[in-house]
Amino acid sequence: MRHGWFTVLALAVTVVFGPAVMIAADPVSPPPPPVARDLPVVKAPVVTRPMQPAAFTRSVPRDVSDLLAIQKRVGEIVKDLSKATVGLRIGNGAGSGVIVSADGYVLSAAHVTGAPNRRVVVFLSDGRTLRGRTLGLNRALDASVLKIEGKGPFPFRQLARPQDVRNGDWCLALGHPGGYQRTRPPVVRLGRVIRTESGFVQTDCTLVGGDSGGPLFDLAGNVIGIHSRIGAPTTWNFHVPVRAYTESWAQFLDGKAFGRPSRGRKPVLGINGVDHDKGCTVTDVNPNMPAAKAGVKTGDLIVGIDGRDFQGFDSLFDHVQKKNPGDKLKLSIRRKGKPVEITVTLAGGRGP
């Protein structure tokens, strides 16, 4: 906790159905022109995932021996994964990252590094504290790269091929939730890939502020994502997909800042909620968003959307995603036992 008290923890919190709130670093100055440099690496360090044992790929572990096989593999790789995972301090911001080459290229999130050519303090899990500089970033996908100064060799893990990442993959999230702490190694979480989209990977590895920029690994020990943002349910953890890095590797190394966060295109309701047997319970209502304006309140139990039953917050989210900003949505609500009908006009905003 030695350095912890002054840091701002970086993790964009997706206010579900609302605009992503970046709890990021100090105000970002306009990027200075990138420094000319030799580029020893021209392609992202990507490896093909080797054939995996059936115990890892079955949708449901068949018996205890499958669980033992998963546990054994995690035990074999977790030390190496930990060595490649770093804590970052950039200005007043804190985050995480992962070393992907022996000469010290590090993947992180755009909202952690903020701009090219900034000074970074890199905390390795062996206790070393090193200096680095941020390189390029893609603000649209929340991807960024930085370089540790010094020769190395540094402990690293390579990237998986984007096409190897599938729903149901077992995965490990490492990082520094709450910010880097000198006496605490990177924190390990197990989960599965729930969703793979062009813009993000979703898992049930729980993340929190300070994890941003940290790695998501498959059971082969390769990087399959970078922690980016979360929603209220513990299964809403979003990671930058590896394609964000592989497709633009040269631009990152050139120190380019590119991409613009999408705004105003996705339908937005403006609530957070948790699953309920009969639908979902509202845990937060975002002020000035459509749901708040229409009178949805914290604690409301939503039991129907547009006259139909649904189960869980994800179903509500999926239903909203099929609509457009400006569309109307009828919510059947139970408030303190009494039925309430509320019609909400969706706004436009940024989805996960």
Add this chain to the structure above:
Amino acid sequence: MSRVVSWYAKLLTVVLASVLVAEAAAPRRLPRDLYKSGAAIRNAFRPIVESPNRATVAVLVDGRQKALGAIVAADGWVLTKASQINGINGGAISCQLQDGTKHSARQVGFHPEHDLAMLKLDATGLPVVEWQTDEDPSVGSLLATCGPNELPVAVGVVSIHRRRIPHLFGFLGIGFEDIAGGARISRVMPNSGASRIGLKAGDVILRVAGTAIPRGEVLRNQIRKFRPGEILPMRVRRGKVEFDTNARLGSPAQHIQDRSIFMNKLGGQLSFRRGGFPNAFAHDTVLKPEQCGGPLVNLQGRAVGINIAREGRTESHAIPAQVIIGLLDDLKSGREFAAPANKLGSVDPPAVPLPH
């Protein structure tokens, strides 16, 4: 011309519509029961928890489940999380076993620092938890949280090896002195939440989170209700001007690590008492506060610890089996354990020198 435009618009609409249909058709999300702690995955743990689940009870206060508990001796001894059952106005405690039988219970032992309570039921021949005491589970080991059912409550892995869990609360970054009607700031630490919003020495804090501040102690206690990273709303007077402002609290430094305050109140999705444990390892199992207090087992079905707190979104804490075993006899005897030392100084610690 306008006809061409409208033709394009129609084409575009058709294209967009077909894209939407295609997107809706494919199943894009892993089914919920296949999530890490989904029903199908927990079902794979069924043979592992078969025996330890029988040694797990639901601890009820006035008939409502407040915690889980572990049966540690066949003649009716149950270990659980103390702060979950204490302070509910002396409500009647009972334990429900897997077979549905309910026994009334009384609290015999209490360890404030570990937050453990030992309950005694009038029962004999109960199934007992089997401990794994030779070593702690290594980081990445799979764990199941037992419950008085067929399946585990939830599953996860060890996240952090055992260590002292500090009592964390938010850090504003000021020193202050009492004056009439508020607390006057005497110093503001650089790079703190207070300095970032421009608070200055001489400013007087009048209200915090809606609570009036008649003296400094109230301010201190109000700030402690917030965790690092949370926003603290304040009303401040500077000279003759009063204004509202919000500070984001930082993390406290080492000074508070020995500190532990027992709170006998419940609340929220996190355990109310979730820090200040002298010895615990962290795991990533998502638990509710009322699912703490029971046994946590490895893939051999042996208890590696007792779940003691839901600490945050990413972490639950468990007291290792080794530590538990050493406490059992004293807890059964009803011996009084010293309450943790409460060394509270000023609200904030001295500034920590930075390496860079």
